[in-house]
Amino acid sequence: MIRWEHLDTAPVPGTDSEMTLHRRGDVFSIRVGGVELMNNWIYGIDCGLADEGCAALADRARARVLVGGLGMGFTLARTLSHLGPESEVVVAELVPAVVRWNEGVLGALADHPLRDPRATVIEDDVGRVLRAEPAGFDAVLLDVDNGPEGLSRKSNDGLYAPTGLAAAKAALRPGGVLAIWSLDGDRAFSTRLQRAGFEVAEARIRKRGGRARQTIFVGRPRART
Numbered sequence: 001m002i003r004w005e006h007l008d009t010a011p012v013p014g015t016d017s018e019m020t021l022h023r024r025g026d027v028f029s030i031r032v033g034g035v036e037l038m039n040n041w042i043y044g045i046d047c048g049l050a051d052e053g054c055a056a057l058a059d060r061a062r063a064r065v066l067v068g069g070l071g072m073g074f075t076l077a078r079t080l081s082h083l084g085p086e087s088e089v090v091v092a093e094l095v096p097a098v099v100r101w102n103e104g105v106l107g108a109l110a111d112h113p114l115r116d117p118r119a120t121v122i123e124d125d126v127g128r129v130l131r132a133e134p135a136g137f138d139a140v141l142l143d144v145d146n147g148p149e150g151l152s153r154k155s156n157d158g159l160y161a162p163t164g165l166a167a168a169k170a171a172l173r174p175g176g177v178l179a180i181w182s183l184d185g186d187r188a189f190s191t192r193l194q195r196a197g198f199e200v201a202e203a204r205i206r207k208r209g210g211r212a213r214q215t216i217f218v219g220r221p222r223a224r225t
Contacts, residue, residue, distance in 0.1 A: 004029070007105065010097030019095055021105075028072065028106060030098075040072055040109050047078035048205040052216045053141040053179030054082035060138055063087040066171070068126035068159070069143040073102050073110035075181075079141065080116050089119050090137075092126035099123060127159055130171045140168050143181040148189040160189060165196035169221050178219040193219045 007021040012032060019037075022029040029039040057063045061084050067076055070093040079089050093099050099121055102114055113119055122129055126144060148160040158164045160180070168178050178198065182189070193200045198219030205214040 008097060008101065010095055013094055019097065021097075021101055023105075028109065030072070030101075038071055040074075040106075047074055048203060048214065048216045049141050049143055049179055049181045050075050050078035050082060052203050052218050053139045053177055054079055056175070056177055057082060057087075057138055060084075061086055063138045064136065064173075065089045065139045065141065066126070066129065066133075066137045067091045067141045067143070068129075069093065070098050070102055070121070071143060072106050073113045075141060075143050076119060077110040077113040080113055080118060083118065085118070087118055089116075090129070091119065091121045092124055092129040093121060094123070094125050096123050127164060127167065130164075130167045134170045135173050137171050137176060138173050139177045139179065140171055141179045141181075142168075148180070148182055160192070162192065162196055165193060165198075165219075169197055169219075172221060176221065178217075180217040180219070182215045182217060190217065193217060197222050 004022045201218045203216040
């Protein structure tokens with residue numbers, strides 16, 4: 001069996017953890033503290049977050065979408081595929097090395113989406129980007145950490161707390177959509193979204209290997225009565 005090759009190590013801002021990049025043949029893996037966050041064999045084939053989050057944007061010629069977390073570029077690439085030539089996708093990525101990896105060794109996996117002129121990267125915490133742009137986005141797609149149950153950075157939990165959900169709601173334009181990737185379903189989180197003023201739907205995504213473990217939470221702000 002081919003052994004994993006360690007390619008790079010980078011600090012995770014705000015933590016004592018390190019993020020590492022590995023390769024075994026054609027498979028790349030990003031890990032934090034030795035625990036895998038993603039690899040292109042399992043996660044690269046589905047882009048349910050982009051599909052669910054952008055489903056309502058077909059008639060918006062100048063849609064503006066925020067993607068929280070660059071990963072291996074798959075969600076960004078699929079998001080761009082849903083949008084017209086005058087749209088914009090802003091990616092908030094906290095770890096600068098992830099951007100560098102996508103500009104280099106990982107770029108071909110998703111056909112180099114960072115080269116698309118509609119894509120802009122902000123190397124910052126997605127929570128700060130949300131708070132800085134009220135009513136700035138038609139859709140907010142969060143693929144940060146392990147979903148509502150954080151792994152790489154404890155402060156990521158704040159994105160999914162009531163204050164973080166309020167910031168995401170405030171960042172949406174009328175008719176906007178909040179879509180959140182989660183490794184597993186989470187009834188308590190669905191309830192939290194509802195209490196934050198969202199109508200909530202859940203989509204279950206099967207990953208390679210047949211286990212239906214990924215969940216996309218789709219929230220639409222409820223109309224005021």
